Structure formats: structure tokens, C-alpha cells
Amino acid sequence: MDVNCISDKIYYIGVNDRTTAKFEAMWPLPYGVSYNSYLVTGPDKVAIVDGVEVGHAARQIDEIKSRLGDRKPDYLIINHMEPDHSGGISALRAVWPDITIVGNGQTINMVRGFYGVEGSVLKVKDGDTLSLGEGVTLRFALTPMVHWPETMMTYLVEEETLFSGDAFGCFGALAGYVLDGGAQTEMYLAEMERYYASIVGKYGQFVQKALQKLQPLAISTICPTHGPVWRSHVARVVDLYDRLSRYEPLDNGVTIVYGSMYGNTAMMAERAAHELACAGVGPIEMFNASTADLSRLLAAAFRHKGLLIASPTYSEPIFPPVKTFVDGLVIRGLKNRDIVLVGGCSWSERASALMAELLGTDLPRTTFKHAGSCDEHDAVRKLAAELGTRINN
Ligand SMILES: Cc1cc2nc3c(=O)[nH]c(=O)nc-3n(C[C@H](O)[C@H](O)[C@H](O)COP(=O)(O)O)c2cc1C
Ligand SMILES: [Fe+2]
Ligand SMILES: [Fe+2]
Incomplete structure (x- = not known):
């Protein structure tokens, strides 16, 4: 079984970083960190959801080529522009100049500002959908300030799968297993708390707004931009995020x-x-x-x-x-x-x-x-x- 295969439509193409000592030049990474990226394949179109940090772009491009063979990626969906996820944009654009960058208005401004990238862009609004062919529909939910103003999430309707950006992400590189079922869950959950407190902690009210927006969705799988893909513990991580963002203590210690x-x-x-x-x-x-x-x-x-x-x-x-x-x-x-x-x-x-x-x-x-x-x-x-x-x- 290929553990990178999240479903027959979603393939994991992220990378592990066990070299960087401090995330954002500040937060220690005792177990490393992963920059998660996903290939979503429909009958008509292929989308890359989220990118990787610039130092890992070449490796990711090799992985995409070997996975896609003759096909080319049509879309690059950017849920979050922080350079740990967007650094590889210029490299992807150099290999596939026709790829369409998908983001909201703020994302597109940031793409220009950071990378000077012009060309094919698709600007999306809250609730917009993008079809990759029959049975593969992506829907976008704008979730500002989780963790930057342009942050959004992408939902693969038919598979009840949420590409959540930094939300539900954690420190800790992946050790073989991509899905949470086989991974060291307790370590990742502790690292999720440390990630939340360090990186997202200021934005509790915005996390709450995002959770309310997600409420009506059935969610079977969460594909964040860091750490394992959550499928066995979806309820647990959503509950943890809910409590942390309400500033509710987790215990009486x-x-x-x-x-x-x-x-x-x-x-x-x-x-x-x-x-x-x-x-x-x-x-x-x-x-x-x-x-x-x-x-x-x-x-x-x-x-x-x-x-x-x-x-x-x-x-x-x-x-x-x-x-x-x-x-x-x-x-x-x-x-x-x-x-x-x-x-x-x-x-x-x-x-x-x-x-x-x-x-x-x-x-x-x-x-x-x-x-x-x-x-x-x-x-x-x-x-x-x-x-x-x-x-x-
Ligand atoms: C570099 C330095 C600066 C200090 N500045 C002050 C001060 O401005 N006002 C004060 O009352 N005590 C000052 N102190 C004294 C300490 O606050 C005090 O001795 C304290 O109890 C030391 O605690 P400690 O043994 O846990 O380091 C200073 C001590 C040091 C070493
Ligand atoms: Fe971020
Ligand atoms: Fe991130």
C-alpha cells in the first residue's frame, strides 16, 4: 500500500524538513516539520493544493513529474501565502508556465508582491467552486487570520476532505506514515498545542469564526499544511482547536x-x-x-x-x-x-x-x-x- 495515497484522487506530495532548527527563525523543531502539499486529480484537470518551502521545490517537482507522467498540473491552489507554503511558486511556474494560480484577491496581491508572478490567475471568493471534472469539486472557504489575512481553506466536496492550511497543523516531520492512523499521534497532538500557542494563539476569535463556517460541512479527512493527515482523530483535533481558540484551559494544572x-x-x-x-x-x-x-x-x-x-x-x-x-x-x-x-x-x-x-x-x-x-x-x-x-x- 502506498501510504502517500490519501484516496484515489488525493496524493501526498509534501516534504520533510529536519534541517531547519527554528521555525520562523524562532520556534525550535525537535522533531522537524513537514510542509504538506497535495495533488488532487480529476478526470479533466489536476490541481496542486498548497506548496512547499523554497529549498524543497526541486524535490517536489520531481515527485509531481513522476506521479503525473504525461499529464501536467493545471492549477496551483494557494490556501496560505506564508513562504513555508508559497516559496516554491516561482520554481513550479518555471517548469509549468501555464499553471493557473488559484487564490482570493489578497492571495493574488501577495503572489505578485513576494514573487513578482503574473500570468494566469483565478481569483476566487468565499463559497466559489472549481471542478476538476465529474465527481471532483473543490469549494473555497475564506478563513482570514488563520493565520494571515489571505488564509482560506479548500474542501473536496465528494470526499468530505478539508485542506485546512495551518489550522489543525502541527510541528513534527512525518516519519513514513502520512495518515494519523499509523503515526505517533500523541507526539503530534502535543506538537499541535505548541504550534497553536506559538503561531496561531493570537487569532482565537478568527479560529472560532472559521470553525463556525466549517460547522455545516461533513469532514472525514483533514489535510493540513503541517503534520499528519487527520482521519482517525478528526473529532479530537477539531475539539482541541475549538477549546484552544476559546481560550479554555485543557486541564486543572x-x-x-x-x-x-x-x-x-x-x-x-x-x-x-x-x-x-x-x-x-x-x-x-x-x-x-x-x-x-x-x-x-x-x-x-x-x-x-x-x-x-x-x-x-x-x-x-x-x-x-x-x-x-x-x-x-x-x-x-x-x-x-x-x-x-x-x-x-x-x-x-x-x-x-x-x-x-x-x-x-x-x-x-x-x-x-x-x-x-x-x-x-x-x-x-x-x-x-x-x-x-x-x-x-
Ligand atoms: C543586574 C541586576 C539588576 C537589578 N536591578 C534591580 C532593581 O532595579 N531594583 C531592585 O530593587 N533590585 C534590583 N536587583 C536586585 C534583584 O531584583 C534581587 O536581588 C532579586 O531578589 C534577585 O533575585 P534572584 O536571586 O532570583 O536573581 C537587580 C539585580 C541584578 C543582578
Ligand atoms: Fe502560517
Ligand atoms: Fe505554515
Whole structure:
């Protein structure tokens, strides 16, 4: 059985990238990433749905040629213009100059702007259809800001298959299996949370709009632009996206994020973790903001209901690695979390007040000086214990 064969009309022509260390020059890729692309073949026409990153274009073109033989691709459907999916456009156009680029008005502008590509384009609107021949109908749904303004999705009506772009995508290159059934589902789902929190997290309201638009559709298969093709776990990934985009915590655990230069704030964070564990709160995920990757902190913050942030005061403001995390929360508009703050200093405490200005002035917080007095240690314990009580109830 050819595992790239998603159905007799859809063939996987994506590529794996295990070379790039950081996606968008920022997010670590411990398992690599795939740039998914699909060949949809009808009796009359052939369409490529989504492209690959520029460094992989030549390999993809070889794959398309060997798959199609004498036939040529007629359409290149661009659901999303971020260069991880559009970088190969010029190379495809050079090999098949007559290929028609299919996208909405914003897509076409971006194609010109990024690649200077003119020539045959087909501009589509929300709900438009494109037939590749009898029994193979593609319908387009505009889903702006999931994850760029031009983002859209393509639905293969007869096969109930959704080409969803970045939505439902995840980090993690494919290891042989293209469909989720044979793949390491749990790893990919954890990477989906990290992908969501890092890349899509800001756009929850737009993801919700897209999910509402998809609601009437029967969906048997989801072909995203990253990660496995979902068929065995469609309901699970749709539910995960729904909850994440409603900013709903996935469990009653707590994320602890701290920064510490000389160990005093770290000690306060340890106290808090101990107290939360004694209260039976779980799971607890704890991170040193200076050493853990931001994507892990954000994914944990999206997952758990509680969040304790502890920072020293550093040259007046918040300790920079913690500030980066706090800014990440603000940018993403994370809501519905029970947040408490701890701030340390040696002469005048500013960190907790500044974090409160960013995250909510009424958030419970406590401060300490130097290594912290007995009362200050007790106050951190109490703050954590009260957080535990609220979360458990
Ligand atoms: C480079 C540096 C800058 C600091 N800036 C301030 C400051 O502006 N205001 C203040 O009260 N304390 C300041 N401190 C003191 C720390 O906030 C304080 O000692 C804190 O408790 C250190 O926590 P830690 O042991 O977890 O690193 C600074 C310390 C360092 C090393
Ligand atoms: Fe994207
Ligand atoms: Fe992408």
C-alpha cells in the first residue's frame, strides 16, 4: 500500500524538513516539520493544493513529474501565502508556465508582491467552486487570520476532505506514515498545542469564526499544511482547536514560570510548587524562563488553568526573559486563567507591579526582598495555597 495515497484522487506530495532548527527563525523543531502539499486529480484537470518551502521545490517537482507522467498540473491552489507554503511558486511556474494560480484577491496581491508572478490567475471568493471534472469539486472557504489575512481553506466536496492550511497543523516531520492512523499521534497532538500557542494563539476569535463556517460541512479527512493527515482523530483535533481558540484551559494544572539570576526567585517558585503539590494540584509544569523555550511556556499557559509568574526586578523593570513570556501572553490575549504574581527585589520592587499592569491590576501578588524574610516566604506559600484552593474548587 502506498501510504502517500490519501484516496484515489488525493496524493501526498509534501516534504520533510529536519534541517531547519527554528521555525520562523524562532520556534525550535525537535522533531522537524513537514510542509504538506497535495495533488488532487480529476478526470479533466489536476490541481496542486498548497506548496512547499523554497529549498524543497526541486524535490517536489520531481515527485509531481513522476506521479503525473504525461499529464501536467493545471492549477496551483494557494490556501496560505506564508513562504513555508508559497516559496516554491516561482520554481513550479518555471517548469509549468501555464499553471493557473488559484487564490482570493489578497492571495493574488501577495503572489505578485513576494514573487513578482503574473500570468494566469483565478481569483476566487468565499463559497466559489472549481471542478476538476465529474465527481471532483473543490469549494473555497475564506478563513482570514488563520493565520494571515489571505488564509482560506479548500474542501473536496465528494470526499468530505478539508485542506485546512495551518489550522489543525502541527510541528513534527512525518516519519513514513502520512495518515494519523499509523503515526505517533500523541507526539503530534502535543506538537499541535505548541504550534497553536506559538503561531496561531493570537487569532482565537478568527479560529472560532472559521470553525463556525466549517460547522455545516461533513469532514472525514483533514489535510493540513503541517503534520499528519487527520482521519482517525478528526473529532479530537477539531475539539482541541475549538477549546484552544476559546481560550479554555485543557486541564486543572498550573504553569509556574520564573526568572532568577542568583536563585532567590527560583527558591520562591520552588516553595510555590511544593505548596501546590501539597494541595493536590496537578499537573504542575515549571519553567526557568532563561533556559526553557518560549514555545513550551506558552503551550503550558494555554493548557493549564493556573499560572504563577515570579520575576526579580531587573534594572527597574521585569527580568527580561520573564518579560518576553508576559508579552507573549498579552499578544495572544490569553484569557480565563487564574494568575498570581511574585516579585523580588533588593531595594525597590517593580517586577510584580509591572506584570500586574500588563496582565491585570487586580491579580493577587506578593513581593520579597533579598532572600526573603520568613513572612515573605509565608506570603508566597499562602498565595500558592490559595491558588490551589481556587483551582481545586
Ligand atoms: C543586574 C541586576 C539588576 C537589578 N536591578 C534591580 C532593581 O532595579 N531594583 C531592585 O530593587 N533590585 C534590583 N536587583 C536586585 C534583584 O531584583 C534581587 O536581588 C532579586 O531578589 C534577585 O533575585 P534572584 O536571586 O532570583 O536573581 C537587580 C539585580 C541584578 C543582578
Ligand atoms: Fe502560517
Ligand atoms: Fe505554515
